[in-house]
Amino acid sequence: MSKILIRGAKVLGGEAQDVLIDGEIIAETGTGLSAEGAQVIEAGGQVLLPGLVDLHTHLREPGREDSETVLTGTRAAASGGYTAVFAMANTFPVADTAGVVEQVYRLGKEAGYCDVQPIGAVTVGLEGKKLAELGAMHDSAAGVTVFSDDGKCVDDAVIMRRALEYVKAFGGVIAQHAQEPRLTEGAQMNEGVVSAELGLGGWPAVAEESIIARDVLLAEHVGSRVHICHLSTAGSVEIVRWAKSRGIDVTAEVTPHHLLLTDELVRSYNPVYKVNPPLRTERDVMALREALADGTIDIVATDHAPHPHEDKDCEWAAAAMGMVGLETALSVVQQTMVETGLLDWAGVADRMSVTPARIGGAKGHGRPVSAGEPANLTLVDPAYRGVVNPADFASRSRNTPYEGRELPGRVTHTFLRGRATLVDGKLA
Amino acid sequence: MMRHLISAADLTRDDAVLILDTAEEMARVADRPIKKLPTLRGRTICNLFFEDSTRTRISFEAAEKRLSADVINFAAKGSSVSKGESLKDTAQTLEAMGVDAVVIRHSASGAPYRLATSGWIDAPVINAGDGTHQHPTQALLDAFTMRRRLVGRDAGLGQDLSGKRITLVGDVLHSRVARSNVDLLHTLGAEVTLVAPPTLVPVGVEHWPCEVSYDLDGVLPKSDAVMMLRVQRERMNAAFFPTEREYSRRYGLDGLRMAKMPDHAIVMHPGPMVRGMEITAEVADSDRCTVVEQVANGVSIRMAVLYLLLGGSEPAATNARTEEN
Numbered sequence: 001m002s003k004i005l006i007r008g009a010k011v012l013g014g015e016a017q018d019v020l021i022d023g024e025i026i027a028e029t030g031t032g033l034s035a036e037g038a039q040v041i042e043a044g045g046q047v048l049l050p051g052l053v054d055l056h057t058h059l060r061e062p063g064r065e066d067s068e069t070v071l072t073g074t075r076a077a078a079s080g081g082y083t084a085v086f087a088m089a090n091t092f093p094v095a096d097t098a099g100v101v102e103q104v105y106r107l108g109k110e111a112g113y114c115d116v117q118p119i120g121a122v123t124v125g126l127e128g129k130k131l132a133e134l135g136a137m138h139d140s141a142a143g144v145t146v147f148s149d150d151g152k153c154v155d156d157a158v159i160m161r162r163a164l165e166y167v168k169a170f171g172g173v174i175a176q177h178a179q180e181p182r183l184t185e186g187a188q189m190n191e192g193v194v195s196a197e198l199g200l201g202g203w204p205a206v207a208e209e210s211i212i213a214r215d216v217l218l219a220e221h222v223g224s225r226v227h228i229c230h231l232s233t234a235g236s237v238e239i240v241r242w243a244k245s246r247g248i249d250v251t252a253e254v255t256p257h258h259l260l261l262t263d264e265l266v267r268s269y270n271p272v273y274k275v276n277p278p279l280r281t282e283r284d285v286m287a288l289r290e291a292l293a294d295g296t297i298d299i300v301a302t303d304h305a306p307h308p309h310e311d312k313d314c315e316w317a318a319a320a321m322g323m324v325g326l327e328t329a330l331s332v333v334q335q336t337m338v339e340t341g342l343l344d345w346a347g348v349a350d351r352m353s354v355t356p357a358r359i360g361g362a363k364g365h366g367r368p369v370s371a372g373e374p375a376n377l378t379l380v381d382p383a384y385r386g387v388v389n390p391a392d393f394a395s396r397s398r399n400t401p402y403e404g405r406e407l408p409g410r411v412t413h414t415f416l417r418g419r420a421t422l423v424d425g426k427l428a
Numbered sequence: 429m430m431r432h433l434i435s436a437a438d439l440t441r442d443d444a445v446l447i448l449d450t451a452e453e454m455a456r457v458a459d460r461p462i463k464k465l466p467t468l469r470g471r472t473i474c475n476l477f478f479e480d481s482t483r484t485r486i487s488f489e490a491a492e493k494r495l496s497a498d499v500i501n502f503a504a505k506g507s508s509v510s511k512g513e514s515l516k517d518t519a520q521t522l523e524a525m526g527v528d529a530v531v532i533r534h535s536a537s538g539a540p541y542r543l544a545t546s547g548w549i550d551a552p553v554i555n556a557g558d559g560t561h562q563h564p565t566q567a568l569l570d571a572f573t574m575r576r577r578l579v580g581r582d583a584g585l586g587q588d589l590s591g592k593r594i595t596l597v598g599d600v601l602h603s604r605v606a607r608s609n610v611d612l613l614h615t616l617g618a619e620v621t622l623v624a625p626p627t628l629v630p631v632g633v634e635h636w637p638c639e640v641s642y643d644l645d646g647v648l649p650k651s652d653a654v655m656m657l658r659v660q661r662e663r664m665n666a667a668f669f670p671t672e673r674e675y676s677r678r679y680g681l682d683g684l685r686m687a688k689m690p691d692h693a694i695v696m697h698p699g700p701m702v703r704g705m706e707i708t709a710e711v712a713d714s715d716r717c718t719v720v721e722q723v724a725n726g727v728s729i730r731m732a733v734l735y736l737l738l739g740g741s742e743p744a745a746t747n748a749r750t751e752e753n
Binding site: 188191192193194195196197200204268269270314315317318 | 545635
């Protein structure tokens with residue numbers, strides 16, 4: 001059956017209407033649409049959004065298939081309402097050649113749960129020394145447009161400048177992991193009141209802010225486009241706000257966990273809260289929420305970072321950094337942004353689908369929910385309340401900071417070009 | 429009493445005074461020809477040292493043996509942060525062997541807390557120093573030394589350190605001794621001042637219950653005790669201060685500086701001392717310097733902690749003495 005009628009859905013949170021999917025596209029929207037020949041999904045006032053797009057996902061394949069594979073990661077993505085994810089380049093081998101990005105791209109196609117757009121490394125082996133073959137990765141079947149050494153900062157100002165300049169030739173963007181390496185040697189958590197007490201190495205806000213300041217100035221100087229990964233401090237917000245007011249072509253992302261969690265949680269010494277950049281303070285969290293609401297921060301990106309149990313079930317200093325996020329992102333955004341009145345659902349659609357798709361150049365994603373558009377859609381039940389149980393995750397890893405926490409909202413259906421990848425909360 | 433001893437900050441004033449008073453009882457044992465109590469007979473205690481520390485390990489071992497416990501020493505030397513599984517696996521191995529308490533020293537801040545709270549092990553956990561976080565028995569033995577010297581050996585029983593002015597000098601940033609002492613001395617009513625170059629004071633220190641000064645000479649006349657902290661020579665290469673000599677000139681304790689202290693004031697050091705840089709031989713060897721007493725008091729304090737965590741509610745030394753005789 002190729003026709004699906006979604007009946008009574010609040011499109012972007014507006015008035016309830018019907019949406020008819022025919023094949024890969026949205027055929028019609030309106031009220032009282034005919035269900036003839038169509039499978040009917042009673043939305044009952046659930047919110048219909050364009051399929052979510054994650055500009056920052058770690059799929060771990062190739063190399064760390066014990067943490068995640070393209071298949072398990074994209075199943076997690078579909079569970080979380082995503083129809084496209086950008087896979088970070090810090091795999092083993094690093095995605096710094098056309099061969100590796102094409103492999104990831106092909107695995108995504110084969111898995112079929114969402115579109116996988118590989119991100120290419122900026123430098124060979126993420127070593128920050130020599131530009132990777134950015135053009136070849138762009139020209140490959142994967143069509144890479146986003147480049148990042150994520151996990152490491154491109155800290156050499158000359159390499160960063162050259163990368164920004166070079167990708168202008170094909171409309172690329174450099175996504176920077178802003179972390180001044182010398183200021184963060186031995187860093188284990190946010191530097192501040194809590195780190196002083198716990199005796200854990202501090203990751204100062206200025207280590208992020210100084211790189212962002214440098215990079216927006218570089219982007220201005222060479223007339224290029226820069227994207228700031230997982231921005232985490234109130235000071236970073238001020239710099240991006242200033243840069244935008246000056247007309248610099250900068251975009252920025254925030255993770256769900258930085259919108260909700262603070263470094264106070266590190267008092268438990270539980271490595272599930274160990275992440276890079278680290279959880280910051282309440283003041284930072286509030287500044288990030290406001291910045292996401294007013295558009296200073298453009299998008300939400302998960303930084304989904306799966307790790308196997310043994311890499312977290314140990315003492316803090318020995319633990320891996322990162323947390324999974326694809327399956328809880330929308331719930332966290334609902335709690336921190338929608339239920340606080342900072343964003344409406346149209347705003348959520350913009351920050352989690354439309355704008356990430358535009359920044360990354362994900363064709364067919366982040367499109368309006370209207371006739372003739374690709375049927376990449378996500379249906380959300382905002383009234384749902386549930387306690388997070390990692391055992392339910394489709395991700396191969398369970399390193400969530402939300403275990404046992406009640407979060408609102410639940411993705412019930414996800415459609416990738418008209419085909420359901422998630423039905424009633426279960427993977428299809 | 430609590431089940432574990434992880435941080436000096438977890439101790440209430442009454443807990444801390446109870447430990448100090450119990451340590452006075454234990455200290456009497458050390459004055460006897462046979463320095464042994466049967467209190468922990470049949471109990472097995474493991475000293476789990478992931479980081480070298482001969483002094484602390486020997487101190488705990490002496491305390492355990494004086495309480496008649498069976499002692500297992502486990503030295504997991506090697507990489508500074510050994511791979512995580514080894515802590516968990518080692519803990520579970522000890523648990524399976526029926527260990528009654530674990531004394532742990534680890535280079536990672538929070539490792540003892542993880543051990544005590546992750547369900548890896550049921551036995552009481554005593555922190556013998558973790559990373560740059562805490563070293564609670566060190567703080568207790570320091571407080572014990574101060575109470576004996578500044579309040580009095582018998583007069584001190586039941587007392588805290590109310591109104592005493594204590595100055596800690598040196599590498600506060602990397603010092604678990606400083607963190608533990610600030611917490612405990614504040615709980616015991618003392619006024620604490622930290623003195624260090626600004627590079628060796630942690631960001632966030634303004635929330636600690638103490639004062640911070642960069643001027644040692646200004647603080648000395650108002651100090652009842654001055655505790656010098658160890659400064660590692662490698663800090664110099666990381667630009668925390670320009671040269672050893674400059675550090676010594678501004679923050680070292682020599683005879684001239686010691687003369688600025690009130691007559692009753694004492695000089696303390698957790699050891700090992702770097703003579704010539706942080707403290708001159710003249711000061712270290714003076715009778716105002718309590719370094720050797722601190723070592724002796726460490727055994728009494730560790731006996732008290734082990735007894736209170738493991739021995740339960742029975743009297744410590746008093747009744748035991750009749751049994752022994």
